[in-house]
Amino acid sequence: MAKEWPGFVYRGCFFTNCGYNIETVKSNPMDQWDIRPDDVVVVTYMKSGTFWMLNLLSSLYTDLNLLLSSTKKVVRLDQFYDDPGCVPGSYGKHAKAMRESLVEMPSPRLLYCHMPFQFFPRAWQDGEKKCKIIYIARNPKDVCVSYYHFMQGFPWAGMDLNWDEWVRAFVDGKVWYGSWLDHVLGWRRFGLEDNVLHVTFEDMKRDLKSVLVKVAEFLDRPKSDEELDDVVKKCSFASMSQGVEFYRRVSSLGDENSFLNSVQHLRKGKVGDWKNHFLVSQNEFFDREITVKAEKHGLKLVHNMLRHGISPRSAIIPTLELLCHAMAKEWPGFFYRGCFFTNCGYNIETVKSNPMDQWDIRPDDVVVVTYMKSVGPCLRGWQSVVWIVVGSRVRMATLGLEDNVLHVTFEDMKKDSKSVLVKVAEFLDRPKSDEELDDVVKKCSFASMSQGVEFYRRVSSLGDENSFLNNQNNVQHLRKGKVGDWKNHFLVSQNEFFDREITVKAEKHGLKLVYNM
Template sequence: MDRMDDTESIAGILLPGHLHSQQSLQYAQDFQFKEEDIVIVTYPKSGTTWMQEILTLIYSRGDDDIATTVPNWRRAPWLEHIYFKDVIIEGNGPRIITTHLPSDVLAPALQKSKAKVIYVARNPKDVAVSYYYFHKMARFLPNPQPFPEFLEKFLEGKVYYGSWFEHVKDWHSVSQTLDFFYITYEDMQKDLRRSIKKICQFLETPMYSKEVDKVEQHSNFAVMSQNSMVNYTLIPCEIMDHTQSKFMRKGVVGDWQQHFTEEQNKMFDKVFQEKMSDCDLQFIWTLK
């Protein structure tokens, strides 16, 4: 498989070379967004696939045909990935574009456009756990150390895609300069239907109640986890080894409680308070 052990970098963060090249990263930096574009921005393992599915279903008025016949990476391709320029569709109508890139790379271009930006955040304890399991199954990521060591690297921002703290805070800091909608993974878990309605309102795409019913039904985790167009089982095991971990593993809030020791939790809380002291974002750690 191509470039499985290679590394690229942009704006001081490391990226897997299997998915990125200097050419693809330059293309992303030079990309001209259109007014109709919808850009999903996330740190990895924060609900990206979920939002891709929700937006697909909103724009198909709840019809799941495209969601069950076209892979999500073609419906909502990653701006910075090697394949992006070959699949992005030119023409009228909304294009759903996905990115994990930091704000200092993309915000200037987005500020010049009228593209809508949807930022999905997830509490970083669950992100760390999910990202650890993703490292176990994704052959293009480094083999993870035991979880305690991986957690320390995550807190230090010494993982691919950089620091969760910087990603969330930097995008939050430019939100007032963009047509920007912020939602959390936990919001969607608490009330998916309400979240869908809020997204529709932001997109200025009103939907009938029955259409919302269908979007909610088909973007349910249990349904998505069985959909090969979403769960990445189409990817060869040489690239994603599903015997090590499923791509869509649990889809819950608070799974970190099954992995953190009391000492690790205290350490995490201390770092979180230090890193987020200048930011007013609030996160939900568990759902009762």
């Protein structure tokens, strides 16, 4: 069973054991909020642009009362559900003060909340009382990454999951405020007729002024172009992230005396940064469990700004990325005749002398040619028939049977070893019976070889017991041999770069690459 964040589920939402008391949660404490028609409430799932919007609104409308008088901190309505006694410092004090003095806060008030809709006051849900709600949605992959980094500053919360465990907890809704999908879909039921305006973090990043125009119309408080331009300039995400004064000044987490001051308030705010954190396998899991379901409900998720033509400079991004890779740390070595040789292990003068000319090629020599780690020495058990595998270089692929070169693939060997052996036997003009083929397939399957590396140790120059490379910690002779295991190692950003530079070019040359069985 996967490691989980200790907590409990109530009315479809997850609450952690530390920070919440189940009896308090069940009492619907948010009913204490004295909802007013001129209250402006920013509602978000965690890490979706909350304080960015609060800063924008308080800058655009200076008459909005943002701070609780007793603590000089912004009011987060879901603190009604917090257990103040569980959290020491200014955070706990503010939660207690908010319950006691919110009613004394003068109108109009600017508040925020992270709770799912079902925890809003019954009077609001029944339509008896209304306020102005601005709901911000952000693509869940960037939310997941930002949320994970944010939680590193909460040691008291008992969240000691690693990144992979966090991704699964997030997908399962076993994090604060529950499932992202349930949260967004729940609030999506409400529209302008309910005094709820929906905007997205991605739209704010793309065209902040247009979003502010919508907000001003929604609040029925229009602003001039000059006023909007001024606020956009002062409150862009870049400006806020360079200085976190606003967050520190108004957030109950930002007080200098709070042990929560170590929280990373504003990170990158970049659309698509998830690609530098998600492994391909994690991304596929996430897509199955969230993206596909979200799209079935009509949600259009923007996981990458470039894909939607938002960046006017998108055409030069690949070039810039290549430049970064060119400047990255490299393995010291040299190129000769289109091939890379490392400084350690090769001498350029020896390489240039074409020493392989010393090989006395014979017509009955059988040579296995591969790019590194494409097959390994799978010769065990049937010495008269060997695997014939040509590496992945396009130039090599131009040679065929007329040149005495047989092409097979590792993936075909994994899928149907016997069929490949039949081809090899025909190529060598040395046919074998079904019984002989079946026996070799059984003895020499990759699984059999990887369980015991006797053959490798016996025939490989790396496997000699006196070789310093014999240490299993230094050389892992046979690993998994699993088709598709790359997904557990490649980040999505790395995979996209790899596809641009290798996969696309290979397919243009007619190579059909099998990345997943």
